Amino acid sequence: MKALKGALNISPIDFKTRHAIKEKFWPPTTLPTYQQDSLDWEPYFRYYDRQCQAALVDRGRFVMAKTHQDILDLIHGFDNGLPRESIKESLKLKLSTRGRSNEDEILDGAIDLAARLYLMVNVAVDTRMISVQTRLQWATGDLKQCLQAHFGEPHVLSDSGLRLEPTFTAANFEYIAGIRVVPTDNLADHLRLMDRDDTVAVFCNVSFLRRNCSTVLPDGLAAETLQTLSLLFPLGDVQTRRWLEKHATSQGLDTALSFCNPLKLTDRQFEEFAFWHDRLVILKQAFNQSRPPTISQWWYDRRNGVQWYTFWVAIVVLILTIFFGLVQSIEGALQVYKAFHST
Template sequence: MNMLNSALNKTSVDWATRRAIIEHMWPTTISSGLRKDDLDLEPYFRYYTRQCHDALVDHGQHVLARTHQDIIDIACRFEDQNSRDTIKEGLRSKLLKPERPNVDNILDGAIDLAARLHLMINISYAKLFISGQLQLSWESGSLKDLLSNHFSEAVRLGNDGIKLDPTFTATNLESIAGIQIKPTDNLVDHLRLIDKEDKVVAIFHHASFLNRQTGTVLPQGLKEETLRTLSLLFPQHDRQTRHWLKKQSGRFDDMLHRCDPIRLEDRQIEKFHFWHDRLVMLKQAFDQSRPATMSQWWFDRRNGVQWYTFWISVLVLLLTIIFGIVQSIEGALQVYKAYHPTQPVSR
């Protein structure tokens, strides 16, 4: 049985079907097969299942795709640089009743679903609100052109004084700056500060998905630069990072702690183009933060002199309080003894 002909709306996708999807969606000549422990694609298939479930509501009345093979066939057209109109007309020819009501909606729904599953980007023909995510509206041209236009925006923010030093990690963003890390399944939301107080940042954590990407639709260099930002924020050999990831209970791709270590020359902010401005804003939010709790004071060692000065002051204050309490107790005992002298024991 062809695993790819199974229905999209199954509650779970077994390993054999997953392997078939991966090998057909992103074919590679590097190896003949994919071992189960090569990559952590469980987070991707949670996203895959959720997207299929959401798209196939109302018994799939608004989406033409029904099987995994349908999705892969459309994804192949993305890689062939077909325009949206060309893909749409090709799908229209497969309809048994091409003049049925809302035919354009079900064709657009299938194309959008395939694009989201192929790239993990919130893409839609119609402008919709989905979980506060950024959304790319694809109305015409090829998918590659859409992404090239989106990611070709010129760098706007200056980077004077911005240094991506080793303290700039995801764990320190939380423990020092109080910036919450929120995992996202939408690549275009990566590194975006998503609240008004700049205290929540979205991180596209799907390192396994990126490592498997072999297509040509994403702009050249985007995959590699995104992986470098993950290496920057989740350093492989950092014990604090590994401990933090273990406590996240599967919220993040397990391959995050196995990303290749980032070299010093690749740590320079000028080396980043696609994510330059968001890195600058995130680093500024980190640098401008000031400890608000005792735990943040403890972890904030960006300024060694300030850290030692603060904790020495705290130690002196504690010792002063302790000695003051001891002296107060001694004084109280002396006063008590003065008014209540010890009576000699009679024999």
């Protein structure tokens, strides 16, 4: 396809190229029309552009892939289950000059870039890459095996005594618990607590997850991630709507977050989460253990109804006591004044 022959370092990506990338990377799905219409691809292509610009520094001397078609060719290898070694050997045949000192680096750079663009997972075999993001070091075997090994780790933490109540939302993380929500473009960092547990990373790209029909991602991972987003950004919740209105533009959030599918009660159980179970447990524990440090957060914190009413009744009583005490003091002062100035 002609549109994919364009260079990776051309920014911004034009409409035809964007359309071709979506159609070829992830063939059309059977999503309902209303969901197709609500997809927002702007966050993904900002990510695409950042990844290409970062990889193609110094005129791309460290990455062999130069066009969008080069990325698509590598993706076909991922989809066909080819091991990294085979993909690398096939790519080596296309080198114009063999035996270069940085041959492995430019081959690995192209493979890793294609994997990141295809899956929005920080895949990087180069251990020298410095990043605050979780990194998947895919060195051997096929990509699906690497992803399965990372995301398919067995549960370690117990969810005994924990419940995912309706108050467990991204908006309440900030309004009640003081846990800042930051969007991440790395799926491997979804729901990860950072910065002494006062920040949580959330993979907010709903549109990418709904469209992605890759067989490389572990079965059910995309659907379960969407389920966690429905949990954190419930449709119709007033506080969530206000939070999204406040952060959507400044953080470049996917507008489809406002249209997450509602969850049934059975979908809100910990056992429904195979991939994100332990991170949800950690996040829930942090949320439960938090205590509002400000009056405004006390107002929003209605996790314990009895405690909330008791606290605010006490505040009202205190205010009324101070008010009436002040009134009595003023009244007493006026009486004394009149007694000395009766004439």
